[in-house]
Amino acid sequence: MADIRLSLIDALHGALQSAAVELPPGFQAGLERPARREHGDWSSNAALVLAKPVGCNPRELASQLVSWLETNRPTHVAEVTVAGPGFVNFHLADSWLHSVITDAVQAGADSYGRHAFGNGQNVIVEFVSANPTGPVHAGHGRGAAYGDAVARLLERCGYTVNREFYINDRGTQMDLFGASLTARHKGQPVPEDGYSGQYISDWVQEMPANTDARQWGCQRALVDQKQVLQAMSVSFDTWFSEQALVDSGAIAHTLEALKSADATYEAQGALWLRSSDYGDDKDRVLIKADGEYTYLLPDIAYHCDKLKRVGPDGVLINVWGADHHGYIARMKAALAALGHDPSRLEVEVTQLVRLERDGVEVRIAKRSGTIVELRDVIDEVGADAARFTYLLQSMDTAPTFDLAKVAAQVMENPVFYVQMAHARLCSIADRARAAGVVQGGTHQTNLGLLTHEREHEMIRQLALFGEITAAAAQERAPHRVTAWLRDFAGTVHGFYHDCYVVGSHIAPELTQARLALVDAGRVGLAAGLATLGVSAPQAM
């Protein structure tokens, strides 16, 4: 699929050369989409940017560029104009619109919007990593939807992705969890700071009498977590056990490496990491005075292990909640102290979801009784709506979901609007088949019959998809796809409303052309939904 932008940029550079403009070092002609239709399909600010260094009037320079471009038009360019303070605007011909349809139909939903720039680079995306001390809650759902969508986007852009879940199956929290199960099993009150949720009482009923409560509880929690995540179509390639890492001797190994890098010291009976030498606010304890590891030490060993597994050219992406933000500096400091390039660890921080029920905040407290389980959210609104809703907005915003409203507003959820657009296009194709229409290939179809403004809008919107997937992957921002889907679904509904495809009053050639557009639209919607992990139903 030829990228129209590349040919336009080439043409711009050609025009600049012919105008004998000396380009500042590193100059790249900028190309953007104008907000207004009359400003064409693509617009360049090159004349505005260069006017000052070159020392000439921006409009004059733009005129020079335009006159060259008008006599040397790249493929699909119908007209080049000067506008405003000195923009160079490209207006594309209908032939370009037709190529958009052909590209989409030929690619199909699996391949459409794919890119190769990932170049097979290894990426480990670690997300959720909820403690195995209970069910995943509604807050984890956002990280689950986000991490999986980022992974899907990276895959679509040519990266080799591994989804990983880190299991904190040892340490203080696990001891407390085990003690809580044991106490509840004997009908005793749970220890102070123990776990007291309803699920503890429920699980204890299944627990055999003479078993290691800690270990049994961990397995019980993992089974529960996997099941719920699976219900949301989130699955992991690797479930990485902290206990297994500790058992392998990796901690001692990491400790030795830190010591020989002179990155540790002893004070007040504890062993400290000189993290402040590597950009952290203060030094951090690795081994407490009582001899126990802090959370940090195994986690450093874990990240070293991940770096080894991802290979020298690979990168790590961690999805952390905002409550772990303060942790980034010390982890990067530790990696730097060990001689790793800290930029190989990328931490995506997601702001925390706030939950309300009828306007009253519900705290998601780990050990208190008021847990809103992810399972309940999925049961209430369905996996598709849950995922789409979690990905509706940027991870930098802290959304408030009112559970009562989420349940009540299912029909208003944008996911249905988007899925409905897909189902409608499918129903048109079904209807055509039922009416005995035999669809020809796009190359034998006269796409020039697509002259309705609705049709053109839909094609232009579809043409953005490739840029959207690339940007969404690079910015780790799946909500860009969500936003595009809503916009595109809007143009599809408009087309559906105004442009009948099958019927006695529609010329057979027009039916053919519109069916091609219908196919292209289905590809775009299905591909977009696929990158979010949301289904594209044929009928609703």
Add this chain to the structure above:
RNA sequence: GCCCACGUAGCUCAGGGGAAAGAGCACUUGCCUCCGGAGCAAGGGGUCGCAGGUUCGAAUCCUGCCGUGGGCGCCA
């Protein structure tokens, strides 16, 4: 006090150096002989938190302030 994110329409949010500020919901008003009305169209509604600065150009970048959320453990 320090660190991070956010503050855009009544509400939920896109946009994140370019030309006249965008969507959904809500509200008002039209549109079903016709591919699914879970739809389409039109309308009202904005000092883009405040104040400076950088720039040919700022909602967008920088600084300060105000407000909101999160963090600042020998918890994880």
